[in-house]
Each structure stands twice: as C-alpha cells, then as structure tokens.
Amino acid sequence: MASSLMSIPDHLKSEIFVRLPEPEDLARTAATCVTFRRVVADGSFRRRFRLLHAPPLLGILDRDGFHPALPPHPSAPAASALAHAADFSLSFLPSHRRWAVQDVRDGRVLHAANPEPQVFTELVVCDPLHSRHILLPQIPHDLAASLEFPVRCQLLIASPGAGVNEAAAAMEEAARAFIVVMIAHCETGPAAFVFSSSTRQWRAAASKGWDDLFPNQEESTMISSMHRKLVGCHYAYGCFYLESTMNKKLLVFDTRRMEFSSLDVPRETSNMFGLAIVEAGEGRLGMLDIHDETLGGKCDLCYYIRGNKGESSSQWKIEKTISLPYDYQYYIQASTERYLLLRKLGPLQSISSSLEVEYVSMDVKTLQLEKVCGVSFGFSLASARIYTSFPPSLLSAPTI
Structure with a gap:
C-alpha cells in the first residue's frame, strides 16, 4: 500500500490531502515521510487547505487570560495544546x-x-x-x-x-x-x-x-x-x-x-441582547439577533441573510430561527467571520454574584450550538473575544 501511495503523482496527493477533515490529520500526514511533507508544506497547498477548512475555535481571550475550549467541544485537544504552548x-x-x-x-x-x-x-x-x-x-x-x-x-x-x-x-x-x-x-x-x-x-x-x-x-x-x-x-x-x-x-x-x-438592519431585530455579522457564503452577509419577548422565558436566535447586489433582492431575509433552552438568558458576546459566541446565564432562579457564566459557540455553517467553557462572573465579561486559528509566524515563513 505504501508503495502504491508513493507512486501517485504529487498533484493527486495534493487533491487527497486537501480533503482530510481535520488539521490534526494533515499534521500526521506531513510527519509520515519526506514526500508527503513536501506536498503538505507547499504554499499553494496550505492556502487551499485554509480556504476549505474553517480555522478552529480554540477558546476565549479576556482580561483574565486565555480560556481554552473544554471537552466535549471538538477543538478541546487543540485548545489544550495551545494553552500549554x-x-x-x-x-x-x-x-x-x-x-x-x-x-x-x-x-x-x-x-x-x-x-x-x-x-x-x-x-x-x-x-x-x-x-x-x-x-x-x-x-x-x-x-x-x-x-x-x-x-x-x-x-x-x-x-x-x-x-x-x-x-x-x-x-x-x-x-x-x-x-x-x-x-x-x-x-x-x-x-x-x-x-x-x-x-x-x-x-x-x-x-x-x-x-x-x-x-x-x-x-x-x-x-x-x-x-x-x-x-x-x-x-x-x-x-x-x-x-x-x-x-x-x-x-x-x-x-x-x-x-x-x-x-x-432588519426592522424586526431587537438589538437588546446584541447582534452579530458573519459570512453566510457566496459573498452574502449573515446577521444574528436574539428575540426574547418575555425577558427570561423562551427566546429565539434569528439568522438573517442579505443577498448580493447582483441578486434579485438585496434585502435581509430570515433564514432560520433557532430555539434556545428555556429559563436561561443569552447575550451575543462576539463573532468572527465563521463563529458566533453566546454568553449564557442561568438557570435564572439561581442567579447570584457567584454565578458561573457559560460560553456557547455556533458554527454558522452548521448552526450547531456547542459549549466552549465556563468562567466566573466578573468585569472581564465585557472584553471576552473569540480566539481562533494557529497564527503563522509574524517574522518568518510558516512551518509544519
């Protein structure tokens, strides 16, 4: 099998490797042999891989430091490695x-x-x-x-x-x-x-x-x-x-x-709990807003998409409404091009000065909510930001 893989031309190896689902798989591939490393280390290959794979959401950065994503979040292993390195x-x-x-x-x-x-x-x-x-x-x-x-x-x-x-x-x-x-x-x-x-x-x-x-x-x-x-x-x-x-x-x-x-902004947005702008794909803007008419009861996360200027309509249209768990208060904390970060408080009956705040992320491609981590209620909440991706070095060419 190894002999068969080595005989495949590099451009076909590139097509195979770029479809690997996770960056960890790509790292293991690069460590396999010199030939595979040469393909993966190529600049054009790395650019294609970054375009096809969203950077992982690794945690939250606030005034208290870095809070890595915790299990069962899919980025937890990479986040833990980043926190130590x-x-x-x-x-x-x-x-x-x-x-x-x-x-x-x-x-x-x-x-x-x-x-x-x-x-x-x-x-x-x-x-x-x-x-x-x-x-x-x-x-x-x-x-x-x-x-x-x-x-x-x-x-x-x-x-x-x-x-x-x-x-x-x-x-x-x-x-x-x-x-x-x-x-x-x-x-x-x-x-x-x-x-x-x-x-x-x-x-x-x-x-x-x-x-x-x-x-x-x-x-x-x-x-x-x-x-x-x-x-x-x-x-x-x-x-x-x-x-x-x-x-x-x-x-x-x-x-x-x-x-x-x-x-x-769409007239029906409340903006009471924040809003977020994201990339909806194909050059279209996405917007997320929380509707909570009962202030602590049932609330919904509404996802709007705005068409491009060349399309029949460039107005905002609601794409999906996501019901959020009852008896919790949600606030839109931050967003990146791909991810939304929600701050979750509750259950509301137990709110106190020692409340633990839970951060929840959502990938706008899958619209799946996942717990990132929990932090202590405090002043740093206002400065919490999403930390994604492993940065290429500022001063030298990136390596694998």
Missing part, C-alpha cells in the same frame, strides 16, 4: 508597559499600552504561540494633524488575505500579513487610519460626516451624539461593521476601498 502572559513584551487587549483575529492579538480614548497610543501585534511581536510605529504627524480631536477610538486587526489565483510566494506573504485599523469617533464624523504590515506605513481614509452617513434623523441631538452610541464591532468580507444603538443602521468601514458607509 503559547505565552498568553505576554512575558516576551516590554515589561515596563501595561498592555490591554483591543482585538483578536487569526491567532494574533492587538494590544495597546495604557489605553486611553486617544489616537496617539503605543500599539503592538502579538503572536502568543511563537512568543513574537511587532511594535507599530506612531501615526505620522502630518496625518494626525488633519484629524479632529476624537472622543474615543476603536482599534481593530484584520488579515487582508490573497486571491486564490495568486502565486505561492504572494499567498505566503498574505498569510503573514495583517492590517490594523484605528477608527476615531469625532464630533462631526468618523475617521480611520490603516496600518499595513506589508508596507509598515499608516494611511488615512477619507472621513465622512455623521449627517451624510445617517441622514434624515428626527432628533437634532442624535447626530452630535452618534459617536458615543457606536458599540460592538464585527468583521466580514474585508469590512468592519459597528453597531448603532440609536437607529437600525450599522456603520461600515471597507478596508479595501478605505471608505465609510452605512447599512440598514
């Missing part, structure tokens, strides 16, 4: 600074030193698995000078990715690349600066006024206070989506076009 205490960072998590994506963590609602703060992108970091340069004075003094800022990280037809070298570079986005909420409108790890430079996006993004508001005070009412942030298809608590709209920042816009 990675340095989430950030001992490799300069010790004289106090770093706070701002955003997490693709296994990388964006931190700010002594975070304040200002533009000029020290930023660092960390790779806890390889104990490496990149300190970002400050925004150049000529760019910052044009910015109106912000009320507060949001700091975000994303991966620009590469096209499926690009050369292997370009795909490998794209796998290591990232961008950091600083969105400033100013009195007259939002502004954005984008740092690219490829160019090591900041760029400024064209700003836009609140009245242009959210026109026809009835209350004159609504526009001036809009910058204080943008909460949460979600990422899908290269765009960040910020929730507005004042109307049924989202503020959208397109990282490719470097421009702001707004997007309507």
Whole structure:
C-alpha cells in the first residue's frame, strides 16, 4: 500500500490531502515521510487547505487570560495544546508597559499600552504561540494633524488575505500579513487610519460626516451624539461593521476601498441582547439577533441573510430561527467571520454574584450550538473575544 501511495503523482496527493477533515490529520500526514511533507508544506497547498477548512475555535481571550475550549467541544485537544504552548502572559513584551487587549483575529492579538480614548497610543501585534511581536510605529504627524480631536477610538486587526489565483510566494506573504485599523469617533464624523504590515506605513481614509452617513434623523441631538452610541464591532468580507444603538443602521468601514458607509438592519431585530455579522457564503452577509419577548422565558436566535447586489433582492431575509433552552438568558458576546459566541446565564432562579457564566459557540455553517467553557462572573465579561486559528509566524515563513 505504501508503495502504491508513493507512486501517485504529487498533484493527486495534493487533491487527497486537501480533503482530510481535520488539521490534526494533515499534521500526521506531513510527519509520515519526506514526500508527503513536501506536498503538505507547499504554499499553494496550505492556502487551499485554509480556504476549505474553517480555522478552529480554540477558546476565549479576556482580561483574565486565555480560556481554552473544554471537552466535549471538538477543538478541546487543540485548545489544550495551545494553552500549554503559547505565552498568553505576554512575558516576551516590554515589561515596563501595561498592555490591554483591543482585538483578536487569526491567532494574533492587538494590544495597546495604557489605553486611553486617544489616537496617539503605543500599539503592538502579538503572536502568543511563537512568543513574537511587532511594535507599530506612531501615526505620522502630518496625518494626525488633519484629524479632529476624537472622543474615543476603536482599534481593530484584520488579515487582508490573497486571491486564490495568486502565486505561492504572494499567498505566503498574505498569510503573514495583517492590517490594523484605528477608527476615531469625532464630533462631526468618523475617521480611520490603516496600518499595513506589508508596507509598515499608516494611511488615512477619507472621513465622512455623521449627517451624510445617517441622514434624515428626527432628533437634532442624535447626530452630535452618534459617536458615543457606536458599540460592538464585527468583521466580514474585508469590512468592519459597528453597531448603532440609536437607529437600525450599522456603520461600515471597507478596508479595501478605505471608505465609510452605512447599512440598514432588519426592522424586526431587537438589538437588546446584541447582534452579530458573519459570512453566510457566496459573498452574502449573515446577521444574528436574539428575540426574547418575555425577558427570561423562551427566546429565539434569528439568522438573517442579505443577498448580493447582483441578486434579485438585496434585502435581509430570515433564514432560520433557532430555539434556545428555556429559563436561561443569552447575550451575543462576539463573532468572527465563521463563529458566533453566546454568553449564557442561568438557570435564572439561581442567579447570584457567584454565578458561573457559560460560553456557547455556533458554527454558522452548521448552526450547531456547542459549549466552549465556563468562567466566573466578573468585569472581564465585557472584553471576552473569540480566539481562533494557529497564527503563522509574524517574522518568518510558516512551518509544519
């Protein structure tokens, strides 16, 4: 059998290996022999495998550190290995600074030193698995000078990715690349600066006024206070989506076009327990919202999908309603392109100051709910974020 497998051409081996169901299977394959390792280590193969397989949800990262997914969650073995191998205490960072998590994506963590609602703060992108970091340069004075003094800022990280037809070298570079986005909420409108790890430079996006993004508001005070009412942030298809608590709209920042816009939210959404934006596939946006008319009784998780502009309708349509267990209170905590994270409290009769909070994940492809872990009720709940994927090294080519 081994002789027969070795005689198969490499391009056919690639077609076989890319269909392996789990990354663990791929790792075992690469360790089998030099020939198999050569196929699996090829940059174009790794790119195809990442496109076909969602990155695993490994746990939750909050102010108390990393909480790995626990059995029976399917990612529990990999999460346990990551918890032992990675340095989430950030001992490799300069010790004289106090770093706070701002955003997490693709296994990388964006931190700010002594975070304040200002533009000029020290930023660092960390790779806890390889104990490496990149300190970002400050925004150049000529760019910052044009910015109106912000009320507060949001700091975000994303991966620009590469096209499926690009050369292997370009795909490998794209796998290591990232961008950091600083969105400033100013009195007259939002502004954005984008740092690219490829160019090591900041760029400024064209700003836009609140009245242009959210026109026809009835209350004159609504526009001036809009910058204080943008909460949460979600990422899908290269765009960040910020929730507005004042109307049924989202503020959208397109990282490719470097421009702001707004997007309507379905009127029937409550937004009382948060909402999430995900990638529904084929370029379509998905939105999740919790309906709980009885406040603690029966509640449903509603999944909406919005068609593309080229389709017959680009309006939101409800795709599925998922009943959540009775006598528990659910909140949408966070989301990634593929996963939703719910915070589960209850049973409601036993709520107390020592309550254990349970985190539940949902894969938007399967719509299956799975317990991730439990944490103590506390201040860190507000900062809990999904941690997915094993990051490619920040400073060298990824290895297997």
